[in-house]
C-alpha cells in the first residue's frame with residue numbers, strides 16, 4: 001500500500017512522472033489514485049526528494 005505524507009510532499013511531480021498509474025497530482029500535492037503493486041512504485045519512492053512516499 002503506497003501512501004503519501006502530504007506534510008512532506010513539495011509537489012515536485014516526480015512520482016507522477018515516474019509512475020502515473022499509481023500517483024496523480026491533486027491541489028499541488030501528490031496523491032495515490034490506485035493501489036498497484038508495480039515496480040515503478042519503488043522507483044518513485046527512491047526518486048522523491050523529500051522521502052514523502054512510503055509503502
Ligand code: SF4
Pocket residue numbers: 004008009010011012013014015016029030047048049050051052053
Ligand atoms: S516525488 Fe515526492 S515531493 Fe514530489 S510530488 Fe511526489 S510525493 Fe511529492
